[in-house]
Amino acid sequence: AVKHTKRWLRQPPSPPGLPIIGNLHQLGELPHQSLWRLSKKYGPVMLLKLGRVSTVVVSSPQTAKQVLRDHDLHCCSRPSVEATRKFSYNYLDIAFSPYDDYWKEKRKLCVRELFSTKRVNSIQPIKEMEMKKLIDSITESAFEKTPVNLSERFISLNANVVCKASFGVSFQGTVLNNEKFLDLVHETFEVLKSFSASEFFPYIGWIFDWFTGLHERRDRCVRDFDAFYEQMIDLHLQKNREERSEDDFVDLLLRLEKEEAVLGYGKLTRNHIKAILMNVLLGGINSSAITMTWAMSELTRNPRVMKKVQSEIRDQIGKKNKTRIVSLDETDQLKYLKMVIKETWRLHPVSPLLVPREVISEFKVNGYTIQPKTRVHVNTWAIGRDPEVWKDPEEFLPERFMDCDIDAKGQHFELLPFGSGRRICPAMYMGTATVDFGLANLLYHFDWKLPEGLDVEDIDMDETSGLTSHKKHDLLLVPVKSLAL
Numbered sequence: 001a002v003k004h005t006k007r008w009l010r011q012p013p014s015p016p017g018l019p020i021i022g023n024l025h026q027l028g029e030l031p032h033q034s035l036w037r038l039s040k041k042y043g044p045v046m047l048l049k050l051g052r053v054s055t056v057v058v059s060s061p062q063t064a065k066q067v068l069r070d071h072d073l074h075c076c077s078r079p080s081v082e083a084t085r086k087f088s089y090n091y092l093d094i095a096f097s098p099y100d101d102y103w104k105e106k107r108k109l110c111v112r113e114l115f116s117t118k119r120v121n122s123i124q125p126i127k128e129m130e131m132k133k134l135i136d137s138i139t140e141s142a143f144e145k146t147p148v149n150l151s152e153r154f155i156s157l158n159a160n161v162v163c164k165a166s167f168g169v170s171f172q173g174t175v176l177n178n179e180k181f182l183d184l185v186h187e188t189f190e191v192l193k194s195f196s197a198s199e200f201f202p203y204i205g206w207i208f209d210w211f212t213g214l215h216e217r218r219d220r221c222v223r224d225f226d227a228f229y230e231q232m233i234d235l236h237l238q239k240n241r242e243e244r245s246e247d248d249f250v251d252l253l254l255r256l257e258k259e260e261a262v263l264g265y266g267k268l269t270r271n272h273i274k275a276i277l278m279n280v281l282l283g284g285i286n287s288s289a290i291t292m293t294w295a296m297s298e299l300t301r302n303p304r305v306m307k308k309v310q311s312e313i314r315d316q317i318g319k320k321n322k323t324r325i326v327s328l329d330e331t332d333q334l335k336y337l338k339m340v341i342k343e344t345w346r347l348h349p350v351s352p353l354l355v356p357r358e359v360i361s362e363f364k365v366n367g368y369t370i371q372p373k374t375r376v377h378v379n380t381w382a383i384g385r386d387p388e389v390w391k392d393p394e395e396f397l398p399e400r401f402m403d404c405d406i407d408a409k410g411q412h413f414e415l416l417p418f419g420s421g422r423r424i425c426p427a428m429y430m431g432t433a434t435v436d437f438g439l440a441n442l443l444y445h446f447d448w449k450l451p452e453g454l455d456v457e458d459i460d461m462d463e464t465s466g467l468t469s470h471k472k473h474d475l476l477l478v479p480v481k482s483l484a485l
C-alpha cells in the first residue's frame, strides 16, 4: 500500500476534472491556449484525463528537452486513433505509424528518396514555374488594384507544386478536378480535427461519432483519396517511363515496390505507397502555406519589419530584371528574412501541440513518473510565449534572433516548429525551402497594402485548433507592383 501511495504522489499535478469526461471540458475551442493557461497554474508538466485517455502536457523548454531528447526512446510511438488508422491504411504511413522497425525503415527510405536535398533541388524548376504563374496573376490584381486572398493562393501554390513533384501532373487534370482537390484536403483536416468521441471513450464513443456523421465524412474522404491514388498509380504504370525525363514520387515508390524494397519484417506494398502519398499531400501542402500566411499577416501588422525585410531582399537580389524569380540559392543570403520566419514560428507554430506521442516505457520528467500508454503533447505554442525565455513575448521582433544561435532544427527546445527527436519532421529542409522561396519572391516583387478602409489594427490573428493551427480568417491584401525595382 505504501508503494502505491508513493507512486501516486509522483504523478504530475492535474487540474481537477469531472466524472467520466475528466478534463475534456477544459480544452475549450483552442486546446493549445487553454492548456497554456492551465500550465501557468499547474506547472510545466501536467497530467490530464481526457475521457479514458491519460495525457501529459509539457510546456517549457526544459521539460520539452527531457521528453524529446533525454527520453525520446521512451515515448516516440503514436497513439492508435480511428481517424488516422483509416487515412493511413492501418498505420502504413510515417506520421501516424507506431514506433517499430517497420516505421524506422519507411522513414529512412523516404528521407533518402523523397525528402533529400537532391530531391528538393530537383523539384526547384517546378516551383519556379508555379511561382512565375502566381506572380503573373498577382501582377494582374495589382493593375486592377483588387485584393488577393493570400491564404488561398499559398495553398494552391503548394498543392500545384506537391502534385507535380509527386504525381507528375497538376491536380486540375485528375479525378479530383479543380476545386474538388482543395476541398478534399480541407475536409480531411476538418475531419481529423473534429471532436471524435471514439478517441477518448473506447468501445462506446463510436455511437456518438456515428450519430454526428463523423464516420461517414471520414470514410468519404478516405474513399476519394483512394480513388485519386489509384488513378495516379494506374497512369504511372501505363505510361512509358522513357517518355518522362524526371522521376516523380510515384515513379520512385513504384520502383521501390518493384524492387521489393524491404521494410523491417516486410516489403513495400501498394497500400504503403498510398499511405506515404497521404503524408506527402497533407504535410506538403498545408504546413508551409500556414507559415507563409502567418508571416505575411505579421509583416502587414508590423510595417517597420516589412520595410526592413523588403529592403534586404531588394538590396541583395538587385534591381536589374523585374521579371526574374529569386532563386532558392539566393535566399541563403537573406538573414533578416530567416529571422522573420523564425519569429513567425515562435508565435505561430504550425502544429502547436506537435503530433501526439505515446509512451512506450515508464520515465520521469521533473521527477514525475510518466506511465506507459500515456499520450504526450509538447505545447510549443506556450513555449513560444514563455516570459522566462522570451523578452516581450507578445511582440513580433525578428531582431531577437540577431546575435543568438537558436535555430529551428530541433536542437533548441525554445523553438520547435518541426518538433525534435526521432519523430522530428523528416521534410524540414523541404518545408523551409518552400517558405523561404515563396516569401522572398512575393516580398521582392510586390508591396502589400490593406484593402480600402481597413487599418493595421483590423487584421485579426484568430487561430483554428487541430493537428495544425492556421489563421482563422483568410488574409486579403492588395498587391502593388514594387516601384523600388
Ligand code: HEM
Binding pocket: 094, 095, 096, 107, 279, 280, 281, 283, 284, 285, 287, 288, 291, 350, 351, 354, 355, 356, 416, 417, 418, 419, 420, 422, 423, 424, 425, 426, 427, 428, 430, 431, 432, 435
Ligand atoms: C514549414 C513546413 C513544415 C512544418 C512547420 C512541419 C512541421 C511538422 C511537425 C511539427 C511535425 C511533428 C513532429 C513531432 O511529432 O515531434 C511534423 C511531422 C511530419 N512532417 Fe512536417 N512540417 C512541414 C513540412 C512538411 C512537408 C513538406 C512534408 C512532406 C512532404 C512533411 C511531412 C511530415 C511527416 C511525414 C511527419 C511525420 C514524422 C514522423 O512521425 O516520423 N512535413 N512536421
